[in-house]
Amino acid sequence: MARATLIALLALLALVCASLLAGVAGLDARALLTSGEGWELIRDSRLPRTLAALLTGAALAVAGQIMQLIAQNRFVEPMTAGTGQSAVLGILLTSVLLPGAALPVKMALAALTALAGSLGFFAITRRLPPTQPLLVPLVGLVYGGVIGAATAYAAFQADMLQYLEIWLGGEFSGTMRGRYELLWLAGLAALASYLVADQLSILGLGEAVSLNLGLNYRQVVLAGLVVIALVSGLTVVTVGMIPFVGLVVPNLVSRVAGDNLRRSLPVTALAGAALVLAADLAGRLLIHPFEIPAATVIGILGAAVFLWMLYGRGSHAA
């Protein structure tokens, strides 16, 4: 376990270095580190971009883990179950109704609609038979699709379809100093969830066991939903939707590190950070000097891993 963490940390460090050095402005490593211009580039663009990817990945993975525990289902995550779509709807409505609103206001409203969206998701899926675990993510996809369609219609009416694409397709090319800092809040929300790691682990054993152990079930669920909503709102506002991180990372980590969040949650956060940074880096390098959005890279990768989880030896993972 400790060795796995060490290896993961080293891999992450290598990714961070690569991410700081790679980019369109073709400076080699030495020029980058010795010239003042190079430092400026790192400070204003590469470092923010790297941090944004790390924070987004860690927060999304943790949010996915929390959602899976609340749903008692390993196949859900905020971005494929209506929460992310609700956040986009919130931003769109804010942009239309309060065009002059500051970014924090937009973010707060996005988080609120995300919260409403996930409450709706749980209200619907509560009634599903527990013997059919795959129904839950399926209903989530349909639910997210419906919200997405409503959002697209509203965007069309408001003549804002081009913005919609920015919020729907998460990527980091526009990340700069002064434009990503809200993501620290998402990271903080994820970090805060570690304080209630035990309660969250117990949540995964179901409502009856939670109540038996004297947990205030509703309160813990609500706290979890607030973290999910904050992370969804903040990431969608600053970088756009990135699917699958919250799905794939907790599943893979649980295989190695188990389900006791005190041990597994830090690994989940690290792995999520590494995945998103790696995807962003790959997107920057693959068709250089052009870029593939991180969400696209992860979408392809995540879909493949998800199918493997469903059909491969992970079929008992429900």
Add this chain to the structure above:
Amino acid sequence: MIEIQSVSHRIGQAQILTDVSLRLERGGVIALAGPNGAGKSTLLSLIARLQPLQQGQIRVDDMQLGQCDDRALARKLAILPQQVNASSRLTVRDLVGFGRYPHHRGRPTAGDRARVEAALAQFDLGPLADRQLETLSGGQRQRAFVAMSYVQDTDFLLLDEPLNNLDLAAARSLMAQLRQLADDQGRTVVIVLHDINYATAYADRIVVLKGGRVVADGAPAETVTAAMLEQVFGTAAPVHSVGGRPVVLV
């Protein structure tokens, strides 16, 4: 003492429990029996505040359900539900450890850990302690959950069909341990049993439910008769007396 006063419960249109009143004195093993769907699990879950009370009152010692502190109740009363989520990758030791959660609220002391290790040994879980739940057999998993309720160390222990999936040795050893808890430590164990013979062998009292009502209640020798089985279960099973206690021939 658990005092149940005229509790009724409905789910939708269906009347699940009708005017159930029971006094469960402190100390002793009380078996809850009755046909499938009689309302045994519902009654237990109401006592353990897993569902809100609709009608009537339940008191656990001086605590009135619905008005008392959840955490305090979790140190007084533990329940093992009939259905528990088993697809977890928690280890057996972690699971049993969570049984101490009401006492340490996330900061286990050396004493808590010692308790957990003792329970692992007591329920023959030592060799399985580091295995994940989803890799265990049904009976091994059941033992882990029983150990978790046990280690919660409460005056009242409610167990809903804990003998499910247990082999003969594990079932007898569990019943003997519950007997010991009642005799040596004055704990109250309320246990749902389908095998009447376990009830007559280990319980002080048998409460029989049918259709949401209490239809028989008393010491095993008085309650378990061929007539009762005929009336409650609608099956003609002969009852013999072996060594002074009734045994149902199946």
